[in-house]
Amino acid sequence: MLGFSILIVLMVIGSPIAFAILLAVFGHVSQTPFSFGLVSQRIFSGIDSFAILAIPLFVLAGELMNESGITDRIIKFANALVGHTKAGLAQVNIWASVIFAGLSGSAVADTSALGRIFIPTMEKEGYPRDFAAALTAASSVIGPMIPPSIPVIIYALITSGVSVPALFLAGVAPGLFLAIGLSIYVRIYAGHYAPLRPKLSAKERFSAFVNAWIPLFMPIFIVGSILTGIVTPTEAAALAAGYALIAGIFILKTLNLSRLPHIFVRAMRDSSVILIIIAVVAAANWMLTFSRVPQTISSYVLGEVTNPWVFLLMVNLILLVVGLFLEGIAAMLILLPIIHPIAMSLGIDPTHFGIVVIFNLMIGLVTPPMGICLFVSNSIANVGMGAISRRIMPLFLVELGVLLLITFVPQTVTFIPRLFGY
Numbered sequence: 001m002l003g004f005s006i007l008i009v010l011m012v013i014g015s016p017i018a019f020a021i022l023l024a025v026f027g028h029v030s031q032t033p034f035s036f037g038l039v040s041q042r043i044f045s046g047i048d049s050f051a052i053l054a055i056p057l058f059v060l061a062g063e064l065m066n067e068s069g070i071t072d073r074i075i076k077f078a079n080a081l082v083g084h085t086k087a088g089l090a091q092v093n094i095w096a097s098v099i100f101a102g103l104s105g106s107a108v109a110d111t112s113a114l115g116r117i118f119i120p121t122m123e124k125e126g127y128p129r130d131f132a133a134a135l136t137a138a139s140s141v142i143g144p145m146i147p148p149s150i151p152v153i154i155y156a157l158i159t160s161g162v163s164v165p166a167l168f169l170a171g172v173a174p175g176l177f178l179a180i181g182l183s184i185y186v187r188i189y190a191g192h193y194a195p196l197r198p199k200l201s202a203k204e205r206f207s208a209f210v211n212a213w214i215p216l217f218m219p220i221f222i223v224g225s226i227l228t229g230i231v232t233p234t235e236a237a238a239l240a241a242g243y244a245l246i247a248g249i250f251i252l253k254t255l256n257l258s259r260l261p262h263i264f265v266r267a268m269r270d271s272s273v274i275l276i277i278i279a280v281v282a283a284a285n286w287m288l289t290f291s292r293v294p295q296t297i298s299s300y301v302l303g304e305v306t307n308p309w310v311f312l313l314m315v316n317l318i319l320l321v322v323g324l325f326l327e328g329i330a331a332m333l334i335l336l337p338i339i340h341p342i343a344m345s346l347g348i349d350p351t352h353f354g355i356v357v358i359f360n361l362m363i364g365l366v367t368p369p370m371g372i373c374l375f376v377s378n379s380i381a382n383v384g385m386g387a388i389s390r391r392i393m394p395l396f397l398v399e400l401g402v403l404l405l406i407t408f409v410p411q412t413v414t415f416i417p418r419l420f421g422y
Contacts, residue, residue: 003028003287017330018273022280028287039283046282047275050234054153056271057237061244063267065103068248068255070215071113074099077212082183084199086191089125090135093118094182097139099212101146101175102219103244107365110140111373115380126194133381134391135190137366137373139182141399144328144362145175147223148240151358153233154278154329158336159350164233165226166351166422167358170413174359174406181398189394214247227420274329281333288337301342308346312353312407315339316360323364327372331361351417352410359406363399366392 003024010020022043029039075096082091093114100110115136122132144151147168156164200208209216222240225231231239248255305311318339322331336357343353365373368389378388406412 002031017327018276018280021277021284021330021334025280025283025287028291032290042283042286043279046279049157051153051157051232052275052278054234054237055150055274056267057234057241058148058150058153059106059271059274060264060267061237061240062103062106062109063263063270064241064244064248064255065215065218066109066113067259067263068244068252070103070252071100071117073208073212074103074215075114075117077208077216080200080205080208083197085187086196087186087193088197089118089122089194090127090132090186090190091183093122093132093135094139094142094179094186097142098146098175098179099215101143102148103215106150107140107143107362107373108376110143111137111376112380114140115377119377119381122194127190128193128391129381130383130387130391131190131193133377133383133388134395135182135186137371137377137388138392138395138399139179140373141359141362141366142175142178145171145178145355145359147171147219148236149358150274151329151332151362152354154274154332155336155354155358156233157278158333159340159354162350162354163417163422165223165420166417167354168223168226169417169420169422170351170355171358172416173412174355174402177405177412178399178402181402182395185394185398214251218243218247277327277330278333281330284334285337306346308343308348309408311343311346312348312356315343316356316403316407319357319360320363320367323361324367325370326364327370328358328361328364331364332357349410349414351422352406352413355413356403356407359403363396363403366399367396368392 003026006027007020007024010023025039026036029036075092078092078096078099079088082088082095085091096114096118097110100114115133118136119129119132122135123129143149149168149171152167152171153164156162156167218240221243222236225239226233226236245255249257301311305314319331319335322335326334339357340350340353344350365371368374368385371392374385374388374392378385381388
């Protein structure tokens, strides 16, 4: 009880989630016969895994591709595809996120990289600045869904049994559904903000495709190497980083060697945030397991809920609320050891359940008051959290509609993995 009280107080006052969890663990351990040294062991064992190396390597690959000027090529290709349609630049924003998702696997990276370009550009073309900021944040949810995806790797690590290739494939359709849903919304409700843009010639569109082949080929190369069994997800992450490095230096010749130390520092900094959370949550999960909290909750839920659809609805409601206050990866690390065994006991497909959980928690990145992507987008737009929060609500409803679709029509998630035998 002391540990839980410490956690709540520290979260209320705005303490970083990793330190709040760690101090809560120490508070609980102080009431047990265990020594604090055991907590240190559990923290270390939480990241003592070869598979976890995939996280910093994918982060590094994304940083290298960004520094190589890939973002500009992606935007030009997306513009060639949909820039001439109604609400063209808004459509380009959305579909650039689809392509960028295959590079970074991170919603925050998507918001930061694309927001710096799209928010001022959309404002110049006639879109309200707060709308541009909200749309950039909302479309960034696509990033963690389309492979390679950092949340997918973390989910597979926690559940230790769910196939990473299956989850990679399962995330493609939800990511595309979200892009289509957002595109329909902006076409209907944002088409009046800016005039139609001229359609590019066939030659210009072909040129945009040729210039974009390197970022377009990267996710195909990485996911394909995993699906064919050539490499593990961790080895695929190393391939992605190597691919990005070679492409930037020798093919595109846009990556300056003098920038490499800065790129590696940024990648280490961003990775350390994720790894610290994983480490301290591993200690917290050990504490919860010792206290039989997951077993108690599982027994209660299985005694009260026997219908898998009711359970899925209940999980969605819980995760949507949790996502308002906790960062997605932290929430996943805390809740998955509890809800995943229950879902398996009810016969829910593990791949389907994984994508529902990930998509749900990624929506939390764009919902106030703690949506990280909202903060990143607002730091670029500087329109105020109130304005961007109002603009995000209709886009949130679109994302909620996609969530309900993938929750209650499992085939939308599982049909692609089954095509490949997963």
